[in-house]
Amino acid sequence: MNGTLTRRDALPPLPREFRGRSVSDPAALDAWAGASGPFWHRPRSVVLPARAEDVASILAWASRHGIALIPRGGGTGMPGGNVGPEVVLDLKALDGISSVIPPGRESGEAHGLLSAGAGAVAADLRSRANGAGSDLPALPSSARWCTVGGILACNAAGARSFRYGAARAWVRAVEWVRADGRVERLQRTRAVPPEWRSLSRRLLHGLPDPLPWPSVRKNSSGYALDAFLDSGDPVDLVVGSEGTLGVVTAATLEVSPPPECRAVLLLGVRDYAGLVEMALEAGTVPQVVACEYFGRRLVELGGLHLDPRLHDLSLDRGMLLVEVAGTREAVAAARRIVSAWGDTGVLSADDPEGMEALWEFRHAASPTISQALEGGRRSIQFIEDSVVPVDRLGAYLAGLEDILARHETDAVIFGHAGDGNLHVNPLVDLNHSRWRERVEGILSETVELVASLGGTLAGEHGDGRLRTCFLHRTFSPEVMAAFRRVKETFDPHGILNPGVKVPAASVEPLGGLGVAPGFASGSQGPERLDRRG
Numbered sequence: 001m002n003g004t005l006t007r008r009d010a011l012p013p014l015p016r017e018f019r020g021r022s023v024s025d026p027a028a029l030d031a032w033a034g035a036s037g038p039f040w041h042r043p044r045s046v047v048l049p050a051r052a053e054d055v056a057s058i059l060a061w062a063s064r065h066g067i068a069l070i071p072r073g074g075g076t077g078m079p080g081g082n083v084g085p086e087v088v089l090d091l092k093a094l095d096g097i098s099s100v101i102p103p104g105r106e107s108g109e110a111h112g113l114l115s116a117g118a119g120a121v122a123a124d125l126r127s128r129a130n131g132a133g134s135d136l137p138a139l140p141s142s143a144r145w146c147t148v149g150g151i152l153a154c155n156a157a158g159a160r161s162f163r164y165g166a167a168r169a170w171v172r173a174v175e176w177v178r179a180d181g182r183v184e185r186l187q188r189t190r191a192v193p194p195e196w197r198s199l200s201r202r203l204l205h206g207l208p209d210p211l212p213w214p215s216v217r218k219n220s221s222g223y224a225l226d227a228f229l230d231s232g233d234p235v236d237l238v239v240g241s242e243g244t245l246g247v248v249t250a251a252t253l254e255v256s257p258p259p260e261c262r263a264v265l266l267l268g269v270r271d272y273a274g275l276v277e278m279a280l281e282a283g284t285v286p287q288v289v290a291c292e293y294f295g296r297r298l299v300e301l302g303g304l305h306l307d308p309r310l311h312d313l314s315l316d317r318g319m320l321l322v323e324v325a326g327t328r329e330a331v332a333a334a335r336r337i338v339s340a341w342g343d344t345g346v347l348s349a350d351d352p353e354g355m356e357a358l359w360e361f362r363h364a365a366s367p368t369i370s371q372a373l374e375g376g377r378r379s380i381q382f383i384e385d386s387v388v389p390v391d392r393l394g395a396y397l398a399g400l401e402d403i404l405a406r407h408e409t410d411a412v413i414f415g416h417a418g419d420g421n422l423h424v425n426p427l428v429d430l431n432h433s434r435w436r437e438r439v440e441g442i443l444s445e446t447v448e449l450v451a452s453l454g455g456t457l458a459g460e461h462g463d464g465r466l467r468t469c470f471l472h473r474t475f476s477p478e479v480m481a482a483f484r485r486v487k488e489t490f491d492p493h494g495i496l497n498p499g500v501k502v503p504a505a506s507v508e509p510l511g512g513l514g515v516a517p518g519f520a521s522g523s524q525g526p527e528r529l530d531r532r533g
Helices: 026-032 052-065 122-131 148-154 194-206 225-231 234-238 272-282 296-301 328-339 352-363 365-371 390-406 435-452 464-473 477-490
Strands: 021-023 045-048 069-072 087-090 112-117 171-178 183-187 246-255 261-268 288-295 318-326 346-349 377-379 410-416 421-429
Touching: 021 026, 026 045, 052 069, 052 087, 052 171, 052 246, 112 122, 122 148, 148 246, 171 234, 183 234, 183 246, 194 225, 194 477, 225 234, 225 477, 261 328, 261 352, 272 288, 272 318, 272 390, 288 296, 288 352, 296 318, 296 410, 318 328, 318 352, 328 346, 346 352, 390 410, 390 421, 390 435, 421 435, 435 464, 464 477
Parallel strands: 045 087, 069 087
Antiparallel strands: 021 045, 112 246, 171 183, 171 246, 261 318, 261 346, 288 318, 288 410, 377 421, 410 421
């Protein structure tokens, strides 16, 4: 390798065996400059492989010439891990989906299997699984747009991950391309390759025992050393690595039988202590599959408190949605348990239309945010995915209120209370002359708050370029050193998604914020607010 090319250098010709296409026209490149988050970087070029072999040839080409690559799927990522000034590797054409092997047939197990390319859209996977009488229960709410590659990259999760776990728990095998272009298939049922056993030993040698790790229910921040060192399985390290160690081209996922029965309950939240109590209780009821919080500001902005169906609920601090699933007898028992929580009032439904109507309160979150963006305010997702231990959720919310008040900034808060994972959407006044200073202050103080509560900065959206620079505040120096050893082992020349997972001097956490065309007017981005987990 001749050293990493600068942005001013002309790109060398693509490899002769490459069968995809490329984009280099500056005007056309803007289509890849933004994503669901608030960051905007025009790439120097975009390559669009048509097949997995093209990915291998592009990575070998990039390694040979020192060209940095940014893998990208559906563009639903929030913290900037899918945008940047380097060459974007667009994987959407790798969208094949194989037949589903239903549970119990051929597999001989309770869970079946489905294989798909990295560019396959999650909703299409769900449709294929449902058509075979199976389900993919842990998909994020962005399933209409997000792709398999992005789901694995961030160890994505959704509302029902509360009971079913995040993506990592459902991945049986991955096909990926290493930084030098080598193709490797990793499968959980096979013996761990010697190279991976060696890496595990090297990591253990430099890490304290027990491993200092955030004690939270969900995490997509840093590399998954906890899972990898526990299992020794390379799949556990690849999932959640955000395209920094290699590029996933295909995966095999588990599918499960759908539950016999479901029910949805909506409860009022009188105070944060009550919210924490209900969230902790949810973890003790096996039939609870989702435990979702809608903060008071969301209720107010959406006019939900005026809905006559909610008049009997105490909404002082918002609402909690709980879904239960299982056999009819188990669901009936779980409904009685959940209905008895507190004295805040409850609505419930077990018919499809009624359950969907209650879920609509959750789905209304993003449109509500969009409607609140008047007078120069913009929802800027720069602290939106932190996780704290569930018993500290009240302290986190109270601390957030103090931080936002000091910086005179409103916010909408909602998300996965049962996991201690909330999405915080500050509504930043772009007419204020020091709006960027406010953003920087809120970000820094929130990171400190999360660290003080033993939390992590990302539960399901990954670190991206936004959070990577702050990982040293939530992980110990020994763990940070291990992250760097992992990165250097698989990407010694630093060509894969530089500045993600391992800090790079050239990457600023808020770089690319506020530079998109139309940002100040709000014409760029709000239409994508619903593409989140």
